[in-house]
Amino acid sequence: MTATATTVDEPEQLEPQAAPASRGAALVRRLVPAAAAALSGVLLYVSFPPRTLWWLALPAFAVFGWTLRGRSWKASLGLGYLFGLGFLLPLLVWTGVEVGPGPWIALVVVEAVYVALVGAGIGLVSRLPGWPVWAAAVWIAGEAARARAPFGGFPWGKIAFGQADGVFLPLAALGGTPVLGFAVVLCGFGLYELVRLAVEARGTRVLRRGAAAAALLSIAVPVVGALAARTLVSDKAEDGTATVALIQGNVPRAGLDFNSQRRAVLDHHVRETERLAAEVKAGKVARPQLVLWPENSSDIDPFANADARAVIDEAARAIGAPISVGGVVERDGKLYNEQILWDPVKGPQDTYDKRQIQPFGEYLPMRSLLGAINKDWTTMVRQDFSRGTEAGVFTMNGTSVGLVTCYEAAFDWAVRSTVTDGAQIISVPSNNATFDRSEMTYQQLAMSRVRAVEHSRTVTVPVTSGVSAVIMPDGRITQKTGMFVADSLVQKVPLRSSQTPATKLGIVPEMLLVLVAAGGLGWGAATVLRARRNTAAQR
Numbered sequence: 001m002t003a004t005a006t007t008v009d010e011p012e013q014l015e016p017q018a019a020p021a022s023r024g025a026a027l028v029r030r031l032v033p034a035a036a037a038a039l040s041g042v043l044l045y046v047s048f049p050p051r052t053l054w055w056l057a058l059p060a061f062a063v064f065g066w067t068l069r070g071r072s073w074k075a076s077l078g079l080g081y082l083f084g085l086g087f088l089l090p091l092l093v094w095t096g097v098e099v100g101p102g103p104w105i106a107l108v109v110v111e112a113v114y115v116a117l118v119g120a121g122i123g124l125v126s127r128l129p130g131w132p133v134w135a136a137a138v139w140i141a142g143e144a145a146r147a148r149a150p151f152g153g154f155p156w157g158k159i160a161f162g163q164a165d166g167v168f169l170p171l172a173a174l175g176g177t178p179v180l181g182f183a184v185v186l187c188g189f190g191l192y193e194l195v196r197l198a199v200e201a202r203g204t205r206v207l208r209r210g211a212a213a214a215a216l217l218s219i220a221v222p223v224v225g226a227l228a229a230r231t232l233v234s235d236k237a238e239d240g241t242a243t244v245a246l247i248q249g250n251v252p253r254a255g256l257d258f259n260s261q262r263r264a265v266l267d268h269h270v271r272e273t274e275r276l277a278a279e280v281k282a283g284k285v286a287r288p289q290l291v292l293w294p295e296n297s298s299d300i301d302p303f304a305n306a307d308a309r310a311v312i313d314e315a316a317r318a319i320g321a322p323i324s325v326g327g328v329v330e331r332d333g334k335l336y337n338e339q340i341l342w343d344p345v346k347g348p349q350d351t352y353d354k355r356q357i358q359p360f361g362e363y364l365p366m367r368s369l370l371g372a373i374n375k376d377w378t379t380m381v382r383q384d385f386s387r388g389t390e391a392g393v394f395t396m397n398g399t400s401v402g403l404v405t406c407y408e409a410a411f412d413w414a415v416r417s418t419v420t421d422g423a424q425i426i427s428v429p430s431n432n433a434t435f436d437r438s439e440m441t442y443q444q445l446a447m448s449r450v451r452a453v454e455h456s457r458t459v460t461v462p463v464t465s466g467v468s469a470v471i472m473p474d475g476r477i478t479q480k481t482g483m484f485v486a487d488s489l490v491q492k493v494p495l496r497s498s499q500t501p502a503t504k505l506g507i508v509p510e511m512l513l514v515l516v517a518a519g520g521l522g523w524g525a526a527t528v529l530r531a532r533r534n535t536a537a538q539r
Contacts, residue, residue, distance in 0.1 A: 033067040033071075033075075033079060034078070034079065034082055036063055036066065036067050037063075037064060037067045037079040037080070037082040037083045037086070037119075038082040038083065038085060038086040039063070039086060040059075040060045040061075040063035040064045040067070040083060040086065041060070041064075041082065041083040041084060041085065041086020041087035041088075042086045042087070042090065043056055043059060043060040043063070044056070044057055044060035044061070044064075044083075044086075044087045044162075045086070045087050045088075045090045045091045047060060047162050048091060048157075048161070048162040048439075048443065048446075049162070049164065049439070049442040049443055049445070049446040050439055050442035050443075052165040054162055054163050054164075054165050054166035055166065057159060057162060057163070057184050057185075057188060058184070058187050058188045058191055059188070059191070060188065061184070061185050061187075061188025061189055061191075061192075062188050062189070062191040062192035062195070063192070064083055064188070065122075065126075065132070065135065065188065065189045065192040065193070066192050066196070067079050067083075068080070068119060068122045068123045068126055068135075069123075069126040069127075069131070069192075069196075070123075070126055070127060071123045071126070072123065073120045073123050073124055074120075075123065076119045076120045076121075076122060076123025076124070076126075077116050077117070077119055077120040077123075078116070078119075079119050079123075080115050080116040080117070080118055080119015080120060080122070080123075081112050081113070081115065081116035081119065083115055083119060084108075084111065084112030084113075084114070084115025084116060084119075085108065085112050087115070087157065088108045088111050088112055088115070088157060089105075089108050091156070091157050091439075091443075092104060092107060092108055092111075092156065092157070093438070093439075094435045094438035094439060094440035095107055097434075097435050097436050097438050098434055098435070098436070099380070103360065107154075110150075111146065111154060111157075114142050114145060114146045115142065117142065118138055118139055118141075118142035121138040121141075121142070121517070121521055121524075122135040122138050122139070124521055124524035124525060124528065125138060125520040125521060125523070125524040126524075127524065127527060128520060128523055128524055128527065129211070129214070130214045130218075131189070131193070132186055132189035132190045132192075132193055132214075132215065132218040133186060133218065133516070133520075134516070134517070134519075134520030134521075134523075134524070135185070135189050135520075136182050136185040136186035136189055137182065137513045137514075137516040137517040137520060138517045138520065138521065139159070139181070139182075139185045140178050140181055140182050140185070140510065140513045140514070140517065141513065141514045141517035141518070143155070143158050143159070143178070143181060144178070144510055144513075144514055147410075147411065147412070150365075151359040151365050152356060152359065153411070154410075155410045155411060155412075156410055156443070158177055158181055158410075159180070159181035159184050159185060160172065160176075160177035160178075160180040160181040160184075160450055161177070161410075161443065161446055161447050161450060162446070163180055163181075163184060163450070164446040164449040164450055164475060166184075167223065167226055167227075168180055168183050168184055168187075168222060168223075168226045169226070169450070169453055169475055170226050170227075170229035170230045170232060170233050170453065171183050171222070171225060171226050171229050172450050172453045172454040172502060173229055173232035173233055173453050173454060173455075173456060173500040173501065173502055174225070174229045174232060174500075174501050174502060175501065175502055175505065175509035176412055176416075176454055176502040176505070176506075176509060176510070177412055177450065177454065178412075178509050178510035178513055179502075179509050179513075180450070182513055183222035183225065183226065184222070186218050186221075186222055187218065187219050187222045187223070189218065190215050190216070190217075190218025190219040191219060193211070193214075193215035193218065194212065194215040194216060194218075194219065197211055197212050197215060198212075232456070232500055232501065233453055233456070233473070233474045233475075234456065234473060234474065235458075235472040235473045235474045235476070235494055236494060236496075237494035237495055237496070238494070238495065238496045238497055238498055239424055239495040239496065239497050240495055241492045241493060241494055241495060242289050242290065242397070242398075242399040242424075242425070242492070242493060242495055243286050243287065243288050243289050243290075243490065243491070243492045243493075244288055244289070244290055244291075244292060244425070244460055244470070244490070244491060244492075244493055245276060245288035245290070245291045245292065245319070245321070245488055245489065245490045246291075246292050246460055246461070246462040246468050246469075246470065246488060246489040246490075247269055247272050247273050247276070247291060247292065247293050247294070247297070247462060247488050248272065248294065248462065248463060248464065248465070248466055248468040248481050248485070248486065248487045248488065248489075249265065249268035249269030249270075249271065249272045249273075249293075249294075249297060249464065249486055250268050250272075250464070250465055250466075250484060250485055250486040250487075251264075251265050251268070251433045251464055251465050251484075252264045252265075252268075262298075262299040262300050263300060263308075265296065265297065265298075265299065265464065266297065266298045266299070266300055266308060266311065266312075267311070268486060269293055269294075269297040269298070269315070269464075270311045270312065270314065270315045271486070272486050272487070272488055273291065273293075273315040273318065273319055273323070273488075274314075274315060274318045274319075275488075276288075276319060276488045276490070277315075277318040277319045277320070280319070280320075285490050286490055286492070287320065287321070288319065288321050288490055289321055289396070289397040289398075289399065290321055290322055290323075290324075290396035290397050290399055290401065291316075291319055291321050291322065291323040291324070292323075292324050292401075292427050292429065292460055292462045293323055293324060293325050293326055293429065293462060294326050294429045294430055294431055294462040294463050294464040294468070295326040295337065295339075295405055295406050295429040295430050295431040295464070296326050296327075296328065296337075296431040296433075296464060297325060297326045297327075297429075297464060298312060298325050298326065298327040298328075298340075299327070299328045300327075300328075301327060301328060301329050301330055302325070302327060302329075302340070302348070303329060303331075303348070304329075304330065309347070312325060312342055313342075313347060316342050316343065316344040317344050317345075319344070320344055321344060321396075321397065322341060322342060322343050322344065322349075322394075322396045322397060323341075323342045323344075324339050324340070324341060324342070324394055324396070324401065324403070324427060324429065325339065325340045325342050326338075326339055326340075326405075326429045326431070327339075327340050329351075334386040335383050335384070335385050335386060336353040336354070336385060336386055336388065337353065337354040337357065337362060337385050337405060338351050338352065338353050338354070338388075339351065339352040339354075339392060339394070339403050339405065339429060341394045341396065350394055350395075351392075352388065352390075352391075352392025352394070352403045352405075353386070353387070353388025353389075353390075353392075354385070354387070354388055354405040354406075354407075354408065355387050355388045355389065355390075355391075355408065355414060356387075356407060356408045356411050356414050357385045357386075357387055357407075358407045360380075360381065361381070361407075362381070362384070362385040363381060363384035363385050364377075364378060364380070364381040364384060367384070391417040391418050391420075391421045392418065393418055393421045393422055393423050399424055399425065399495060400422045400423050400424045400425075401423060401424070401425055401426075401427050402415075402418025402419060402421070402423025402425070402426045402427065402457075403418065403426075403427055403429070404418060404426060404427070404428050404451075405428070405429055405430070406428065406429065406430040406431060406432075406444075408428075409428050409430075409444060409447045409448055409451060410444075410447055412507070412510075413506075413507070415451050415454070415455065416455065416503060416506060419455045419457060419499065419503050420499075420503065420506075422497075423457065424457070424495040424496060424497055425457055425458040425459070425460065425493060425495060425496075426451065426452075426455070426457045426458070426459045426460070427459075427460045427461075427462065428444075428448050428451075428459060428460070428461045428462075429461075429462050429463075430444065430461060430462070430463045430464070431463065431464045431465075432444070432463055432464070432465060432466075433464050433465040437483055437484070441463070441466065441467050441483065442467070444461075445461060445467055445469060445477075445480075448461050448469070448471055449471050449475045449477065450475070452471045452472065452473055452474070452475050453473070453474060453475045454500065454502050454503070455499075455500060455502065455503050456473045456496055456498065456499075456500050456503075457473055457496055458470070458471065458472060458473055458493040458494060458495075458496070459471040460493075463481075465483060465484050466481045466482055466483035466484060466485065466487075467480050467481055467482070467483055468480065468481045468487070468489060469481070469489075470489055470491045470493065472493070472494075473494065473496060478491060479491055
């Protein structure tokens with residue numbers, strides 16, 4: 001009886017002890033992947049400029065792949081969201097520099113949804129043979145969607161934009177930002193798969209050679225492809241050279257009240273241009289053939305204000321070269337963010353109106369709804385800017401200059417259209433004064449470096465408050481300014497007219513990768529459904 005009693009009592013004594021241990025283990029099993037997903041997102045952020053740690057993108061995606069492989073779509077959705085938060089929260093912190101954390105957090109919360117959906121898709125394809133290929137294609141499909149919606153899209157944080165210093169950069173000339181980004185993500189997932197198979201083989205003493213070969217190719221093909229694509233990268237002049245000048249006039253103070261300083265900002269750019277003209281006259285600096293001012297360098301409409309027109313005329317005559325002036329112009333009751341080609345003798349000759357305007361910065365979506373919620377929100381953008389409709393290419397002293405205004409540099413189509421319209425160099429006039437000394441300037445500068453290689457063009461970046469830079473067609477920065485200083489850059493740059501495969505192909509590589517992603521998702525969904533039917537049949 002005593003032995004029987006002991007046997008009966010033992011489970012009653014063990015159950016309360018085993019249950020907490022079991023619950024604790026389950027909690028750890030959930031928390032570890034969640035923490036790993038968020039931290040790998042942070043690791044991806046660290047790989048972006050101003051740091052030159054581009055290679056950290058590979059372990060970031062390797063760890064992300066580990067968290068997702070073989071999981072349900074619901075778990076992958078959540079892990080993808082955590083990865084997106086870990087990546088985008090620090091990457092986009094500059095959006096709240098002047099307006100507070102509300103808009104920054106709201107933007108990240110929405111943008112991370114795309115990454116969550118990508119995570120769910122990767123989880124779905126992760127059981128397929130050669131899954132790193134399908135998973136990398138799903139990531140690029142997510143970037144394609146994020147670059148288009150909502151409100152015209154927000155491509156900031158494309159993987160390609162973190163690779164300006166990396167070995168994969170030449171792939172931009174082959175297939176643009178989608179192919180460059182695909183190669184990096186594929187390498188990361190391939191790295192995880194190779195490690196996973198090695199660990200598995202160590203335990204089972206059996207190496208699955210086919211899977212290992214596929215994983216090895218996932219790493220080798222992008223690297224070899226990048227090395228081979230170096231033949232597409234050149235800074236040799238094809239149509240001679242041009243001496244260009246970039247003017248950084250600076251602003252009296254940083255912040256959202258930049259527009260209240262409009263006359264002072266214009267005067268700063270006039271003064272810096274005239275200072276450069278004096279150095280040219282003294283023989284200290286080469287005479288520029290064309291001069292590039294930043295976006296918003298004349299927020300006083302020179303077509304409507306005679307005094308603004310007069311001082312720009314004086315600056316153009318002093319330097320003796322055409323100037324591309326960044327102005328805010330009202331025409332037919334509409335407001336435009338406009339570049340104006342200003343001839344030193346004839347005055348304004350041509351214009352380019354910014355086509356990809358920034359939501360919540362240059363126009364307010366759902367204005368009436370937001371006004372009903374909080375009237376103060378509508379005062380941030382009192383009047384919406386209108387979109388331009390045509391690509392901008394100015395002929396400045398015989399040089400064809402493609403214009404991509406600030407935010408437009410993030411959009412593949414906006415940059416490419418200037419090159420297909422004949423641009424021999426590209427100018428990215430920008431105004432970053434509202435973002436103070438944040439990383440935004442360096443992130444945008446990296447985009448311009450990628451664009452230089454993508455289209456094999458010199459890219460000039462005149463910025464109101466810095467960093468302004470001259471970028472060679474091979475992505476090298478040859479000159480740059482500091483931040484919040486008045487300065488100018490003068491350099492002879494190569495003119496080029498040939499088109500890279502990326503320029504010729506345009507959207508084709510991206511659409512092919514989207515189709516690959518769709519095929520993988522379809523196959524993955526069919527595999528899951530088949531497995532469920534088999535399980536149900538066995539029951």
